[in-house]
Each structure stands twice: as C-alpha cells, then as structure tokens.
Amino acid sequence: MLQEPLTLYKLILLYLLKKAALPLSKKRVCDFILEKGYTNYIILNQAIGELIDAGMIAEKSINERSHFSLTEEGCQTLLFFQSNISDITKEEINAWLRENKLELQNELSVTANYDRSANGEFEARLVAKERGASLVEITLSVPAEETAASICRNWRERNEEIYQMLVEKLF
Numbered sequence: 001m002l003q004e005p006l007t008l009y010k011l012i013l014l015y016l017l018k019k020a021a022l023p024l025s026k027k028r029v030c031d032f033i034l035e036k037g038y039t040n041y042i043i044l045n046q047a048i049g050e051l052i053d054a055g056m057i058a059e060k061s062i063n064e065r066s067h068f069s070l071t072e073e074g075c076q077t078l079l080f081f082q083s084n085i086s087d088i089t090k091e092e093i094n095a096w097l098r099e100n101k102l103e104l105q106n107e108l109s110v111t112a113n114y115d116r117s118a119n120g121e122f123e124a125r126l127v128a129k130e131r132g133a134s135l136v137e138i139t140l141s142v143p144a145e146e147t148a149a150s151i152c153r154n155w156r157e158r159n160e161e162i163y164q165m166l167v168e169k170l171f
Contacts, residue, residue, distance in 0.1 A: 005039070006009050006046065007084075010047045012089060012093070013033070013170075014056070015093055017070040018074075020104065025062075030044060036092060056070070058070075058071050062113070110129075112124065112152035112155040121141050124142065125138075126159070
C-alpha cells in the first residue's frame with residue numbers, strides 16, 4: 001500500500017478521469033471525492049494542483065467552469081500505480097460514473113464560451129450536441145464583453161427553447 005495519503009488521492013483522481021473518458025468539471029470531481037469522504041476540500045485542491053503542475057491532468061475552461069482531463073503522462077502514471085487503488089474504491093468510481101453518465105455527457109453537450117476577436121469585438125460561440133454530433137453551432141459577434149457573457153449564460157439556460165424556435169422558423 002502507498003505510504004502517503006496524498007499520493008492515493010492523486011491516483012484516485014487519475015483513475016476517475018481515465019474511467020470517465022471525458023472532461024469532468026471541478027465541481028463534479030469535488031462532489032464525488034467529498035461525498036465519498038476520501039479527503040477534505042483543502043487536500044483535494046492540493047492534489048489537483050500538484051497533478052496539474054506535474055502535467056498529469058489538463059485543466060480547460062468549458063462553460064466558464066474548470067474541467068479536468070487525463071493527459072498521456074497521467075495515463076502512464078496510472079498504468080504503473082493503478083494496483084495501489086483498492087478494488088472497493090475502483091468499484092465506487094465505476095458505479096458513480098454509470099449512475100451519472102447522462103448528466104456528465106449533457107454537461108458537455110451544451111457549451112457557450114466567448115473570446116475577444118482580432119477586431120476587438122467579442123465572439124460568443126454557442127454549441128448544442130447530441131450523441132457527439134452537432135445540432136447547432138452559432139457564433140455571434142458583439143461589441144461588449146458583458147453582452148457576450150449574457151448571451152452565453154442565456155444559451156446555457158434556454159438552449160432547448162432557442163433551438164426549438166430556430167427549427168420552427170427555419171423549417
């Protein structure tokens with residue numbers, strides 16, 4: 001067994017991300033780890049930070065939230081040390097992923113992000129996917145960052161209604 005609990009928490013995080021096979025939001029990762037009582041929030045954040053610094057997990061902003069994914073280096077590390085994670089813990093992770101599969105996929109199926117474009121305006125990129133295929137992709141160019149942020153927020157909250165209106169008006 002491992003000597004240092006922090007190392008075990010890192011391996012649990014790597015295993016969770018490997019088995020998820022899609023980026024997981026920081027909120028989802030924290031909810032799972034804290035709900036199971038593996039460690040506390042401070043230690044969990046330390047483990048996440050060290051994994052990012054070591055290049056074992058990558059952090060990306062999706063829908064204005066941090067999402068984590070496993071890197072090749074993290075995958076290789078897990079391959080060598082996966083046996084240090086108990087079978088019970090692995091089954092808890094697998095069960096949680098099975099139970100939350102649709103929610104986790106839906107979290108990534110509707111995205112809204114914005115960036116400053118080369119001409120100084122802001123571009124809001126809105127996407128809705130189903131089973132990996134794009135249903136709609138919209139890019140709106142607006143002059144103010146606040147407007148772009150508002151568009152993204154409204155898309156996340158009302159994407160189904162907006163998509164339905166587009167279908168009705170265009171077909």
